Amino acid sequence: MSAGAKRVEQLDRVVIRFAGDSGDGMQLTGDRLTSESAQLGNDISTLPNFPAEIRAPAGTLPGVSSFQVHFADYDILTPGDAPNVLVAMNPAALKANISDLPQGADIILNTDEFTKRNLGKVGYAANPLDDGSLDAYAVHPVALTSMTVGALDGLGVSKKDAERAKNMFALGLLSWMYSRPFESTLRFLERKFAKRPDLVAANKAAFQAGWNFGETTEDFSVRYEVKPAKMRPGTYRNVTGNQALALGLVAASVRSKLPLFLGAYPITPASDILHELSKHKRFGITTMQAEDEIAAVGAALGAAYGGALGVTTTSGPGVALKGETISLAIALELPLVIVDVQRAGPSTGMPTKTEQADLNMALYGRHGEAPLAVIAPKSPSDCFHAAIEAARIALTYRTPVILLSDNYVANGSEPWLLPEAGELPDLSVEYARTPNGEDGRFLPYLRDPKTMARPWAIPGTPGLEHRIGGLEKADKTGDISYDPANHEFMVRTRAARIEGIEVPDVEVDDPDENARVLVLGWGSTYGPIGAACRALRQRGLPIAQAHLRHLSPLPANLGEVLQAYEKVVIPEMNLGQLAHVIRAKYLVDAVPFNQISGLPFTAATLESMLEDVVKNG
Amino acid sequence: MSAGAKRVEQLDRVVIRFAGDSGDGMQLTGDRLTSESAQLGNDISTLPNFPAEIRAPAGTLPGVSSFQVHFADYDILTPGDAPNVLVAMNPAALKANISDLPQGADIILNTDEFTKRNLGKVGYAANPLDDGSLDAYAVHPVALTSMTVGALDGLGVSKKDAERAKNMFALGLLSWMYSRPFESTLRFLERKFAKRPDLVAANKAAFQAGWNFGETTEDFSVRYEVKPAKMRPGTYRNVTGNQALALGLVAASVRSKLPLFLGAYPITPASDILHELSKHKRFGITTMQAEDEIAAVGAALGAAYGGALGVTTTSGPGVALKGETISLAIALELPLVIVDVQRAGPSTGMPTKTEQADLNMALYGRHGEAPLAVIAPKSPSDCFHAAIEAARIALTYRTPVILLSDNYVANGSEPWLLPEAGELPDLSVEYARTPNGEDGRFLPYLRDPKTMARPWAIPGTPGLEHRIGGLEKADKTGDISYDPANHEFMVRTRAARIEGIEVPDVEVDDPDENARVLVLGWGSTYGPIGAACRALRQRGLPIAQAHLRHLSPLPANLGEVLQAYEKVVIPEMNLGQLAHVIRAKYLVDAVPFNQISGLPFTAATLESMLEDVVKNG
């Protein structure tokens, strides 16, 4: 394929969205464009959007699946608010996505699917290609299906297979438009269809046809380039939050030298962590698909009791079920990592949509005074480090830790500067080996003076036989105790040991040190908040950003940080859960800014809100 | 029995504690003294203290069971901090209770049990009767067992039965000491042993022997009288919190004309509500002992869906398990009453001890934004009214309501001015009968403009067939919806409808209107807080008291009330859960005062804490 002779324009960033039917392969197409862009050295960020859980009939709105990729020649923080280009494989895809497009955006339409029947399915009275309703956009009608079928003529594949390759035609076209390197895609196709050489040929041909179409047709007069971003040197890969989280757990197992035991029950959007970990048994990882969430956390706790790094992964409804067992883990003071990939609630809610509304449950969702540690990753690749940090806290302090991911980071992806295994934190722990009490007695609740952790004496260790349980335990001996003073002591000790966990100070990003407004966030809102802050600063409006990874305990310097600003704003994808905590703890009149639509904040939304606060106080 | 010729002194109040082995019948003995005192017209308040769950071997500390009764000639608020009289049936009972006694208290000891063996069981090296360790008290050694056996000689009961009657001997003695009317006890014995006339005779004889012993022996030189209290006219009974709560649920069923369906799984200290309600099927009440807590709340929800007043009763660990189903109830917007009789946690904790540490879970213990109403009773008899209020809110607003009782009110008792059924609130509700939408369509999520409640259209109603579920629902139609704007709207609507529940303003008790310190409480701390406030005021120290029945939503005037005081103190039997809420919501620097020992506050503890605040700010 030649580079062609069309005009080439430079762009600093582009947002492209592929949209089509569940069966149209949009996730794969988006993945490939992401990969090509990564190869080129752009910074990237992606956002898949799966249809609601059941495959809807073809051509209907609920069946639309989309994938958005944002690539740029500088470092970016989000998958982009509004697509510059929409590829719509059918009328449903157009209808479902049009409202997100800014005026002037390019729309590439598969005209073959704009039949009366298909238009009718989604309630288009007239064909939007003809009725002027798309006048504000740069529309490119392309007979994607028939051109693909045409291009594959003679390759000996069935009509169905030929039609299926139309996503590669679209990818070829887009790759041409944005001058992407395509070698990795061709290699990918060879791998993917290794057992079907005819399909390798067909898909390659479709890709090439798309590329050639761009080069040839009049409709596409300009070609764009987005230069590589300046990124820190090193080896990168693209990673989703769920992948990174699973890999972080593997790393925690390797770096703690403990076998990892995952007890999990499938649930959207957490299942992929189970799937990923199931593939890595060679690391000594055991994964158990339990009968339900209670069994899953129970088994993980049983394994932790036996000396494993016990982990359970789920989403909100699952955490709701696990509360009683987590409370037991708190009483037993055993390490346990509970991953909650949050989705929109309450109840079943919108399983494929994102939300941050489980913070309250993580902090308070158990009977009695049942404190534990809570942390949250801020981006897809950060899930790796957050998982390691969760394991560190669990193992060092012998406590359950809730890791609050969400659908947005879990399924979004970004380039990830690969760490060296050897440079990751050393998480090794010592099991108890010898009695720690007088006259050779073993005291299971005698604490380490620094961490307040009790000894981890695992079955199989001679001389340390002991019994533990959910009833209140006497200090040191761990015997059952109903003594009032002991209970008071133990309750306060359990609280103090969580409060005493050492967590890094929160850092404030206030480049010119002249901001009066602080925006405080946690978890997956990091990207959009950061992008909004940058935009404001570029416009000369000072603003400070602080982002919490640790929600329990909170960083020691947080109070001071908050006091330093005239105004504190807390954007959250819930009704103000962190704001509530901050207000209670620091008596700071923090202003909540909440969006709870199942979608992540756009940078634009936050920018305009923050602008208002900065300007009008 | 004659009144005798001993000196009679007047007292305004007395606190008596019976303590003995689990098998010694202390609960019954205390109950009888309570009943006699009630007949006399004293105000009373009681506190049973059960041993930890398993019957320990006789004579051991864990096996000690006690019952404290406080009676007075004025209205009292607590069962009393420190007993004036301890009846100790064995060394274990003495040892377990001695530390609660003020100097000079009377101790009546059953000398028959102070054998070397029994003393050894509880670690008494020497006999406290001899070693001077009880010198600070007025000790009355009484050979309770042998005198009882002696008194029953010739009545033809077995030695075992005779020994068993020793509690009646003790009761007779105490009844004599405090000039109690004993007719109701004799009648009670006749009823209780109706099938065993020999036991009726034996127990009556034991009672009489005890009475006579008081009259005759030199050791008891003074007799006391506690005059009737001035109480509001009406008919009274003594009632425990669990009884009152169960009766309140019956009343709610009667006054709403809805069948009550209780789904419950036994758990201490809530099981008695299940037991009580199981007896009242004649009111159309169905009780189901479910296979677990999840099934219990599920069945109650299923019954509510079918038009019943659905109720589930449990304690903290059970609520932890029910969270996911409660979240469904929130999504379905159906009425449901969840009773949590709190006990000490976390995990199994101390099942027979009290605590208020489930407030956080009640408010926040579910995934997603899942708001509901929370209320708490302030005393045993108030459980009746709180249950009715919970049902009122659930039925009027179609929402789950969590009723937070605790072990202290649940097992404590007090006189209860019986209401007239006809004057209780009318809770009647209307099921939907006809379509509410255009062209005869039924819109299950079209709301009542005032209450924001959706129609309760129960199966069996022709023309209103509809489907509901846990997935997010479109406004009005209730169809499944993934629309972002709709979700945002529904989340905010669910929050607003709980916030919009009309609850009475909180009242402030500040008799001289000159207090600068407000003490704010909720639930079962009402008694001790109130007693402490009275004591302070009597000493000329002004203090204001406000007590919350409604924890969600909070009363509309609460902010204003809080602002009116220089200082707000919040005593709680947890680590400051209400204080956290108040601080967050009103940004008031409320000071938590926490005790989390499994025991209720004593008035003295609160008095000294509050005195300090009032004096030193």
Next chain:
Amino acid sequence: MASPTVELKLTAKDFKSDQEVRWCPGCGDYAILAAVQGFMPELGIPRENIVFISGIGCSSRFPYYMNTYGMHSIHGRAPAIATGLSASRPDLSVWVVTGDGDALSIGGNHLIHALRRNVNLKILLFNNRIYGLTKGQYSPTSELGKITKSTPAGSADSPFNPLSLALGAEATFVARTIDSDRKHLQSVLRAAADHKGSAFVEIYQNCNIFNDNAFEMIKDASSRDDHLIRLEQGQPIKFGAEGQFSVVHPEGAFGLRVQEGGDALIHDATVDDPAYAFALSRLSGSDLNTTPIGVFRNVQRPTYDEILQKQLVDAKAEGTGTPDEMLDGLLNTADTWTIL
């Protein structure tokens, strides 16, 4: 269950709701939906007295498509919710729709307790031997060693035999049928509806996306005759293209055997001892080689609902006076005293 109203003239169409059906094209759930909708008019019960309650899963979307009352509840809890409804509303016809994961994994406890109690529920378990909704993990009915997303090295746990489990849990009515055989499916629904108490119906259902052709051996015309055994009350249990195979009960054995020719056992679902139905249930495991369909067990035992109702009726008969008077009476039952 509500008594039939004679003049009802409903058709399958009356049981279709206005919701767009959203299963994958080709999913076996469509056929089951059609069969159920087609059968409903026969019940002779007004739509408003019929309730479908489901958990979560592809199959559990079912209630949305039925123009009756319906609840799409949470994962595994449908039997518990339905028990509360049925026990408090004996006038309703309550149907539970559930999947192999919903009923046997997370919901196992509620299922076995509903069966033990003999609650008057018709429980339809759509068994596709996979988790459909969460995109293809193995389920408690997947064959040992099954390779799925969550078990890339093969599953390590033997499956339940749902019918054996139900029988072990004291079920009074146990049956099995197949999505694609509408006539048979409807005949089983009919028997289930006629049964007083819990009726447990396993429906083999094809998930063409994540476990396609799982039941092909007993569906495909070329193989089905040699593997599918149709149980008919009072008939010898024979199968095979020419009826050449007999299910026999070898002397001294407790289980059953398939052989060519020989005296086929006469099927009787009404024998009280569940040992017979249990033996029948063991004829097929995950291999489907000799798979009986039809009603395995159909016996009478008092239902939970009816015992509770009787207790209510008996107790109510004792009550006298208006409800308010009864309440006053109740409040006053303890020792009372009066202050004037």
Next chain:
Amino acid sequence: MASPTVELKLTAKDFKSDQEVRWCPGCGDYAILAAVQGFMPELGIPRENIVFISGIGCSSRFPYYMNTYGMHSIHGRAPAIATGLSASRPDLSVWVVTGDGDALSIGGNHLIHALRRNVNLKILLFNNRIYGLTKGQYSPTSELGKITKSTPAGSADSPFNPLSLALGAEATFVARTIDSDRKHLQSVLRAAADHKGSAFVEIYQNCNIFNDNAFEMIKDASSRDDHLIRLEQGQPIKFGAEGQFSVVHPEGAFGLRVQEGGDALIHDATVDDPAYAFALSRLSGSDLNTTPIGVFRNVQRPTYDEILQKQLVDAKAEGTGTPDEMLDGLLNTADTWTIL
């Protein structure tokens, strides 16, 4: 399970913990505790490799009294917790102690799944047919119509037959014994310990406080001989003071019958088809009239633990390099690119 260490010379006393035993005087749990402590030395396993895990209930206090590792967990969840422990620590001997409420009411799901998976657990169910710890509500093994605190008008639900349920859940080892018969109890423990996989042992246990004498018919010397059936592998199933009663398998029947004289069935717990053990389990219901004790079923099937272990071992064999190197390799498996 850990292999016996030959030189161990432990006695019952070595298995007594320092905790004061706190059941009601006369409780059947004492006898079971003594029997278990007495049996433990036979295991030949060092104390530190033995773990007792329980739920909540009177019976579940058990681990506190054993001088081994132990966890008194939460209500109903012991099998789940023990599964995680056993699957990750195949070197341990893991025992579950549970009650009829703990195992069959709230814990039913975990129990049936542990049995289906054939996890290497020895599950001792102390069946007193009542909730002891919560002071006397009926349990899923209480007889229908039982009057208790929560059922003053009598319970409305038929009980489970724990052995039938276990068999319906694919249990590989199923046995029953009695608290008061120490020798028998220990013989059953021995067989359970020898079994590779889940061993389900129902122990009839007297709760003298809330359900006294529930098993008197088969305990009292005057009646026991006529009601208690001792199963012995390879022996005819006969009982009665003079061995006059036989358990027979009538021709054509699937169940068993008791009769005077006649050819008693020879007991064989090792037959693969669970239909036999199921039939045996039906001999007694709540009435105890003809109650077999002993090992009903004892067959081999791969255990969950061992399949998982094999997968681990196989997978580990593939890994090369140090763990850190393997981790680096894993992180780099996707498409990567390098910025210089």
